Amino acid sequence: MVLLLVVDLDPDLMALRPLGGFFVLRTLGSPAEASPPALPTLAQVYENRPPDVYGNTMTFRVRKVAGALHAPEPRIAASIAHLGLAARLWSVALGCAVLYGHIPDLSPHRLHWDPDASAPDDLWLDTVQPLPGDAATITEVVLHGHLEPLAARLHAEYRLATGLLWGNASSALAGAARQLGHRGTGARELAAELLAHPLLAGTLDSTTLRRRSCCLYYRLPGGGVCGDCCFTRAPRSSPRGASG
Structure with a gap:
């Protein structure tokens, strides 16, 4: 059981802002923010029913990432896009849980996403409705509410x-916990509870937190390997089987 400080969630989630871009979550209608143009909700993205402006929103995002990183294959860009969105979702949830003791309701129909933004992903919440900041709630909201349908797509x-996708999810979670470690x-205890879930268990080495799969970043031009990669050096070839 993780004991966290309990402080009321403020409507602008201002406590997250000093933590940096991966943790910041802006709210629609906030007097502190200029509201963005109409953006799809993540529910629309997962169900492939977005507004006309982006067509297939996930395809739009993957193509944007591919163009920015000169990815030689769409699946490489798709993995990097997945890792970035997973990192944003975990970071917001863990940051709120640690700083407030609660999380806002981050249900997919409440979170709006700008697929045309640069990294980190631009997320907007329709309104702040508090939920418990425990592992069970975060599992339900982030893991089941977002990461399962995102992985399926x-x-x-x-x-x-x-295996690659759940490795991405676990790596993003461990990274968010490290950023909050100070x-x-x-954050570390909460992340450990979350990583014990059957969908995530075994995706990271329990001692080193090194991945057992690869996000494919090494296959980008000049990519190399990530700090927690299953490879200690970038393979010379691009074996699909080894990529997870």
Whole structure:
């Protein structure tokens, strides 16, 4: 059981802002923010029913990432796009849990996403409705509410292995916890509870937190390997089986 400080969520989630871009979550209608143009909700993205402006929103995002990184294959860009969105979702949830003791309701129909933004992903919440900041709630909201349908879409459309996708999710979670580590043990203990979930368990080495799969970043021009990659150096070839 993780004991966290309990402070009321403020309507602009201002406590997240000093943590940096991956943790910031802006709210629609906030007097502190200029509201963006109409953006699809993540529910629309997962269900492939976006507004006309982007057509297939996920395809639009993957193409944008591919162009920015000169990705030689769409599936590489899809993995990097998935990793970035997973990192944003975990960071907001863990940041709120540690700083407030609650999380806002981050349900997919409440979160709006700008697929044309640069990294980190631009997310907007319709309104702040508090939920408990415990592992069970975060699992339900982030893991089941977002990462399961997101993984299903990317697996179906880009042939990304499920092991790779859950490795991305676990890596993003561990990274968010590391960023919050200076604020005490709460983030690490909460992340450990979350990583014990059957969808994530075993995706990272329990001692080193090194991945057992690869996000494919090494296959970008000049990519190299990430700090937690299953490879210690970039393979010379591009073996699909080894990529997770």
